[in-house]
Amino acid sequence: MADLLVFTDKGIYCPQADVYIDPWKPVNKALITHAHSDHARSGHKEYLATLDSVPVLKHRLGSFIKIQGLAYGENITINQVQISFHPAGHIIGSAQIRLAYKGEIWVASGDYKVENDGLSGQFQPVKCHSLITESTFGLPSFKWKPQEQVYQEINDWWQINKDLGRTSIISAYSLGKAQRILNNLNTDIGPIYAHAAIENTNEVLRNQGFNIQASAKIENSGKSDKYKGAMIVAPPSAIGSAWTKKFGDYEEAIVSGWMNVRGIKRRRNAERGFVLSDHADWPGLNSAIKETGAQQIFVTHGYTEIFAQWLCEQGYDAKAVKTAFTGDEEVDLNTETV
Amino acid sequence: MKIFTNLISELSQTNSNLKKTNLLSNYFLQETNELNKLWVIALLIGKKPPRTVNTTLLRQWCAEEADIPLWLFEQNYHIVGDLAETIALILPISVSNYDLSLHECIALIQSLKNKTEPEKKEFVLDIWRNLDDGQIWIFNKLITGGFRIGVSKNIVIQSLAQAMNVEKNAIAHHLMGDWSPHKTTWSTLFNFDQGSADISKPYPFYLAHAISENDLQSLVAEEWTAEWKWDGIRGQLIRRNGEIFLWSRGEELITDKFPEFEQVDLDGHDFVIDGEIIGWKDDKPLDFQSLQTRIGRKNITKKIQNDTPVKIIAYDLLELDNNDIRKLPFEERRSLLEKIVTVNNHSMIILSPQLDFKDSQTLFEWRAKSREVGAEGLMLKKKNGAYHTGRKSGEMWKWKVNPYTIDAVLIYAQRGHGRRASLFSDFTFALWEGDKLMPFAKAYSGLTDEEMKEITNFVKNNTIQTFGPVSSVKIELVFELAFEGVALSSRHKAGVAVRFPRILRWRKDKNVEEANQLDDLKRLLK
Numbered sequence: 001m002a003d004l005l006v007f008t009d010k011g012i013y014c015p016q017a018d019v020y021i022d023p024w025k026p027v028n029k030a031l032i033t034h035a036h037s038d039h040a041r042s043g044h045k046e047y048l049a050t051l052d053s054v055p056v057l058k059h060r061l062g063s064f065i066k067i068q069g070l071a072y073g074e075n076i077t078i079n080q081v082q083i084s085f086h087p088a089g090h091i092i093g094s095a096q097i098r099l100a101y102k103g104e105i106w107v108a109s110g111d112y113k114v115e116n117d118g119l120s121g122q123f124q125p126v127k128c129h130s131l132i133t134e135s136t137f138g139l140p141s142f143k144w145k146p147q148e149q150v151y152q153e154i155n156d157w158w159q160i161n162k163d164l165g166r167t168s169i170i171s172a173y174s175l176g177k178a179q180r181i182l183n184n185l186n187t188d189i190g191p192i193y194a195h196a197a198i199e200n201t202n203e204v205l206r207n208q209g210f211n212i213q214a215s216a217k218i219e220n221s222g223k224s225d226k227y228k229g230a231m232i233v234a235p236p237s238a239i240g241s242a243w244t245k246k247f248g249d250y251e252e253a254i255v256s257g258w259m260n261v262r263g264i265k266r267r268r269n270a271e272r273g274f275v276l277s278d279h280a281d282w283p284g285l286n287s288a289i290k291e292t293g294a295q296q297i298f299v300t301h302g303y304t305e306i307f308a309q310w311l312c313e314q315g316y317d318a319k320a321v322k323t324a325f326t327g328d329e330e331v332d333l334n335t336e337t338v
Numbered sequence: 339m340k341i342f343t344n345l346i347s348e349l350s351q352t353n354s355n356l357k358k359t360n361l362l363s364n365y366f367l368q369e370t371n372e373l374n375k376l377w378v379i380a381l382l383i384g385k386k387p388p389r390t391v392n393t394t395l396l397r398q399w400c401a402e403e404a405d406i407p408l409w410l411f412e413q414n415y416h417i418v419g420d421l422a423e424t425i426a427l428i429l430p431i432s433v434s435n436y437d438l439s440l441h442e443c444i445a446l447i448q449s450l451k452n453k454t455e456p457e458k459k460e461f462v463l464d465i466w467r468n469l470d471d472g473q474i475w476i477f478n479k480l481i482t483g484g485f486r487i488g489v490s491k492n493i494v495i496q497s498l499a500q501a502m503n504v505e506k507n508a509i510a511h512h513l514m515g516d517w518s519p520h521k522t523t524w525s526t527l528f529n530f531d532q533g534s535a536d537i538s539k540p541y542p543f544y545l546a547h548a549i550s551e552n553d554l555q556s557l558v559a560e561e562w563t564a565e566w567k568w569d570g571i572r573g574q575l576i577r578r579n580g581e582i583f584l585w586s587r588g589e590e591l592i593t594d595k596f597p598e599f600e601q602v603d604l605d606g607h608d609f610v611i612d613g614e615i616i617g618w619k620d621d622k623p624l625d626f627q628s629l630q631t632r633i634g635r636k637n638i639t640k641k642i643q644n645d646t647p648v649k650i651i652a653y654d655l656l657e658l659d660n661n662d663i664r665k666l667p668f669e670e671r672r673s674l675l676e677k678i679v680t681v682n683n684h685s686m687i688i689l690s691p692q693l694d695f696k697d698s699q700t701l702f703e704w705r706a707k708s709r710e711v712g713a714e715g716l717m718l719k720k721k722n723g724a725y726h727t728g729r730k731s732g733e734m735w736k737w738k739v740n741p742y743t744i745d746a747v748l749i750y751a752q753r754g755h756g757r758r759a760s761l762f763s764d765f766t767f768a769l770w771e772g773d774k775l776m777p778f779a780k781a782y783s784g785l786t787d788e789e790m791k792e793i794t795n796f797v798k799n800n801t802i803q804t805f806g807p808v809s810s811v812k813i814e815l816v817f818e819l820a821f822e823g824v825a826l827s828s829r830h831k832a833g834v835a836v837r838f839p840r841i842l843r844w845r846k847d848k849n850v851e852e853a854n855q856l857d858d859l860k861r862l863l864k
Binding site for chain 2: 139140141142143260261262263264266267269271272303306309310313
């Protein structure tokens, strides 16, 4: 039997159902694992995604897009291929996509993390024969500390800055990381502000019923003392730009899994780097793959060759797959797969 | 170790030199243990304790401890770009049970020197299992040597000056030489009484910035002097109490590599001469390659001395008969130098010739002759200028000749270290020899971070084969390389070696057929 999923120059393709997963060129029908821009691109005729990610997809791609939402675990059948979405724990609405046809089960993981961040749902390993997994942090040197510890570090840093009369600016991608941080800031320390790009996303998510920490939108105005001692959550593109001048004396921090590597941190000129990621770390990747029971593994994003070789040595039939996703720190820090 | 780990972590959490200086200065004021303080200075200014454990063993032990294959460790290392850090990140998570001070930790590492391999392994594993990851990183740094964390020597000097309330230049002078916390104490190192200092101690070198077009145009010719800028080893030849010491600019004592100088006697004077050590034969300088035979050797045989005779070209006089004369105007220092050197006419010392000029036009003419005489450009010195500490503008300039350039093809790429970790930043270039590409130079510098990212993407998508960390890439990109000279070399496959190759620009406008021939390079040999 031919493979249920194949890799084409438009993205991952299911010939039997004639659907693509996270395609990077316009197609007729796109299944979207999550709403980050390198996975959810504009220009497709029809979109299929989780119910939770529909509002934010419309917010980002335009309310005119033709989109159908499925609840987690709900099935839809297209030309005998049974398709369903399962929690990936990456960001709100993120999913692994399961496809079953004549007893053959494939899962495309999209981006995932195994730790439950309280917003994105608990990652669920899905039993399958073939798994397409990401490997953004597929090296043994990437091991995350428990998230509570990192939240504590962030709050401690904020407190110290506040005591010194300084503003704290934290860079976090506007969908996912920003809300995760917002919900774990200690509001006793001081006021919280968010960059407009983040606050607009917050509004969409709050209207959906997600409980996102209240934050004030930063208006387009000049320098003000009201930010003294405050926490500013901003997208990476705003960091180091003229936009930060209005905050007076401030310190910047980057929150990303890449901050685990000193050289990368130095290159990003981050004074503070907090190691917190929405991707699985090395132990997470290994345990998640094992629990699917899959024998055939395709590795995308990041250190694919190295991770595939490691999996082969563990007894899997693993291959590295080239995709348009780079899994590169340079690209990621500026886009959204941090 | 906890205090030191915190200090290093705080230092690396700021990009401000002022904050770094204050952090260090506070540390020097608060730390009571002098040995710890001496080690902090030594480590930050690049004095490494000798290595007692082979890094290959450390890699193996770490891979074993983390239960991963060695190849995976190595691949991971190439991406993290720092061995100490890679090990700390890969080891299983542990907590801090031991409380060692910095100097105790270094002493323990040094005591491994004569231990057996199993004993070393037992010690290292025990430490790895009983320190937290921050301290493991520091421990690994201590055991592997090298402590580059973005704190310059100047910051260390400034912070000590601040903590001790002493002039910066005095601190700089006292940190010169090959002192080590093993052999000195705080009060000996910072004894500011005249005459009590270590007699071998060199002065901090005075270094020049490259001159700008503006500065050149505004030079008032009669206030300045010009000399050749020679391409050898900048050094200080010291004679104190009748004993000779020769120092390189890298603050290494190299007297034993140049035994010829031990007999230098200038009418019994004691002195400190700043000059250029250079291979010299038949009244002409030899190329820089010639000095390589000296530096790498343990024993400098008579044969080496005869094959590559050396001289020192004297630029300046810093001390005469125990008087520090660095504050005198250059003109006066120069005339004192001329008095002691020419009168004795010692065959090992050549007085740096001064070049007559009346305007910047004459200077251009002199500079154009640099390569002819074997120099790499001009040095311009103000007649009333003092001998300053470190790199300082205004009273001394260097004005180098333009480098040679050649268009070469990128054939291999390797990931970098430190702040270039995970980027491809180390490249091998080739020139055409018939229809084959002959590798001839490696270059690391000259690209912007943006360009490096672009090339990293190119390498990832165009790798033909990998050899460990090195990727051979599709023949496609052409770069203009700059270099300072060419010399015959039997150690290079191309038969020639270039000096200081670096990337000048990415020639996106050129295709590989337009790159230069190896013969074009050989034509530059004289």
